[in-house]
Amino acid sequence: MKGARRIIKKELARVFKDKKLIFTMFIMPAILMFAIYGLIGKLIASANNDIIEHKSAVTIVNAPEDFKQVIEATGYRLMSDVSYSDEAGYESRKTDIENEVINGQTDLLVCFDKNFEADYKAYEKRGDKIPGINIFYNSTENYSQQAYNVFNRSVITPYRETLQQARLGDLEKLEVFGINEQLLEKESKKDTQFLSMMLPYLLVIMLFSSAMGITVDAIAGEKERGTLSSMLLAPISRSEIVVGKLVSLSISSTLSAFVYCVSMIFAMPMMMQGMGGEVNFSFISVSSALMLLAIILLMNLLFVSLISLLSIVAKDSKTASTLVSPVYIVVVMAGVMTMFSSGAEVATWKYAIPVYGNALVIQQICSGEVVMSGFLASVAGLVVMIAVIIGLTTKAFNSEKIMFNA
Amino acid sequence: MIEIRDLTKIYKLSNKKKAELKTKDSEKVAVSGVSLEAHPGEIYGLLGPNGAGKTTTLRCVATLLKPTKGEISVCGFDTVKEGKQVRDKICFLTNEIKLDPHFSASYMFDFFGGLHNIDEETLAKRKDFFFERFGITDFKDKKIEDLSTGMKQKAAIAVSLVHDPEVIIFDEPTNGLDIITARVVTDFLKELRDSGKTIIVSTHIMSEAQKLCDRIGMIIDGKKVAEGTLSSLLAQENAEDLEDAFFKVYKRVKGEDKIG
Numbered sequence: 001m002k003g004a005r006r007i008i009k010k011e012l013a014r015v016f017k018d019k020k021l022i023f024t025m026f027i028m029p030a031i032l033m034f035a036i037y038g039l040i041g042k043l044i045a046s047a048n049n050d051i052i053e054h055k056s057a058v059t060i061v062n063a064p065e066d067f068k069q070v071i072e073a074t075g076y077r078l079m080s081d082v083s084y085s086d087e088a089g090y091e092s093r094k095t096d097i098e099n100e101v102i103n104g105q106t107d108l109l110v111c112f113d114k115n116f117e118a119d120y121k122a123y124e125k126r127g128d129k130i131p132g133i134n135i136f137y138n139s140t141e142n143y144s145q146q147a148y149n150v151f152n153r154s155v156i157t158p159y160r161e162t163l164q165q166a167r168l169g170d171l172e173k174l175e176v177f178g179i180n181e182q183l184l185e186k187e188s189k190k191d192t193q194f195l196s197m198m199l200p201y202l203l204v205i206m207l208f209s210s211a212m213g214i215t216v217d218a219i220a221g222e223k224e225r226g227t228l229s230s231m232l233l234a235p236i237s238r239s240e241i242v243v244g245k246l247v248s249l250s251i252s253s254t255l256s257a258f259v260y261c262v263s264m265i266f267a268m269p270m271m272m273q274g275m276g277g278e279v280n281f282s283f284i285s286v287s288s289a290l291m292l293l294a295i296i297l298l299m300n301l302l303f304v305s306l307i308s309l310l311s312i313v314a315k316d317s318k319t320a321s322t323l324v325s326p327v328y329i330v331v332v333m334a335g336v337m338t339m340f341s342s343g344a345e346v347a348t349w350k351y352a353i354p355v356y357g358n359a360l361v362i363q364q365i366c367s368g369e370v371v372m373s374g375f376l377a378s379v380a381g382l383v384v385m386i387a388v389i390i391g392l393t394t395k396a397f398n399s400e401k402i403m404f405n406a
Numbered sequence: 407m408i409e410i411r412d413l414t415k416i417y418k419l420s421n422k423k424k425a426e427l428k429t430k431d432s433e434k435v436a437v438s439g440v441s442l443e444a445h446p447g448e449i450y451g452l453l454g455p456n457g458a459g460k461t462t463t464l465r466c467v468a469t470l471l472k473p474t475k476g477e478i479s480v481c482g483f484d485t486v487k488e489g490k491q492v493r494d495k496i497c498f499l500t501n502e503i504k505l506d507p508h509f510s511a512s513y514m515f516d517f518f519g520g521l522h523n524i525d526e527e528t529l530a531k532r533k534d535f536f537f538e539r540f541g542i543t544d545f546k547d548k549k550i551e552d553l554s555t556g557m558k559q560k561a562a563i564a565v566s567l568v569h570d571p572e573v574i575i576f577d578e579p580t581n582g583l584d585i586i587t588a589r590v591v592t593d594f595l596k597e598l599r600d601s602g603k604t605i606i607v608s609t610h611i612m613s614e615a616q617k618l619c620d621r622i623g624m625i626i627d628g629k630k631v632a633e634g635t636l637s638s639l640l641a642q643e644n645a646e647d648l649e650d651a652f653f654k655v656y657k658r659v660k661g662e663d664k665i666g
Contacts (some may be wrong), residue, residue: 014508225506231521233493401418
């Protein structure tokens, strides 16, 4: 395997002595991750801030005097532009005001029943008329939705309590029992939903795209340029060339994917802060990190060997890219399938399905609940698949038809 | 020493190939029953038109293709059973096989030297000698992609000789080269011959074969149809020059009406 070692050295030199490749494989991913996640975080944060800071335009029709007092007392006027209107004024402009809500010029329209106050006071027994408040808002407009939420919380709730207090005296009578909610959750599982949903999918994409970038050129490109044939003339076996190529490509693409991962781990909190959430990386213990590493390395080798096989069968880089694209879609789909899993128990054999099973294991590692049998099945599935593909690749390297179009 | 005995190479044709070649046959006989010997200290030329089977024959000698029938031995090693040993004894040059353009000639020389297990001292000496001989010393650290076509070809020749091979196989040695580089190459082949190497080249250029080759084998439609030294071929065919001799043979094999 001396020949394989020399090929590995040369192939690594090809990557690590080329400034352009170093930039595109190892520096650009980091910049991209920080730029994308930072930008998303910033955009979400500024969108949220904008909604919160927006002064809602609220029109209140037939507002009773005591309601107006609540508005003043709660300080609601400071956050909203409140305009009052009487029934007559409202009736004449009803359609206009409703259209204004639909078109987003008015955020909230609140209409008290004509005899709201009188009906409230006249209530004596069950069956008597209960006065109503009609609230019009537009859930497709962020400002309107926010205006509705804030109005409900800041004005309606205190107003209801004021009237209830006035009618019943002691409000505690209504509170038949108290509810004491306590969240019991594993510290390791806290805030992991986002990560365990996204990481398998992102990892699969990153590993495949890193492998695709260099493998197609290193195999199909070299075949096209005629430089692979010069290696076939060396006094080494074809399997040594295959091993040399696959190992070196795996090293480079794993490193590239590693840069992606580390950048993502550091950049993701930037996005989550913008969304007002957190990312919990406490699942990273030594054992889970080792398991994750094993899955990543094997998955990478699988992708590199699979792309190599397709690249060697193809007559040039263009054909190779065309062949690899559908595989990429299938691989991404397998990653996506795990995004929406319910967390129900999965049969062990499913873990052995390459990519899908691996994504499941990554998901479990992220949420700190890895099933050992699943992990082992996943590793076994990968090893078998890789062995088969390497066998086929070596066969392809030995084929006159494939190598020399003979 | 190269010994080819009854070499036959048959390609299976895919539907696409059948359409390309406008044939319904599912097989194409590229080389049929060719036997020849090339000895140390001689340049053997395979002369024939395009598609005659020259490249296929040379690729079989270089272990890149396996004969369908027949045997080839290079320096006593069988090309099928002892491919690695054969590859250690030969260098195979063709326009289609190139050096990795991302590396320098110097790096590629060291890389292939390593694959041939050449010790560092010998490697350094050979590199100095060949790079000087081909005038690439000043460009040895430049990436191959930045070299001129002629310089690329000279670098490829230098690198292919890294293991001091006993047998040199050259498919169309001057194809695509300017006249100066072509002269450098043919002169060097003669030098190698004089130092006792076995050289086999393929060509369709009569003047090149006439000047370069000690013995010539004419190949038409995959079959060896004539063989001998230049003078014996001329005498045999009662011809003035090699081109004349070749066309006489060609007419005989293909029939008068097939030319022109």
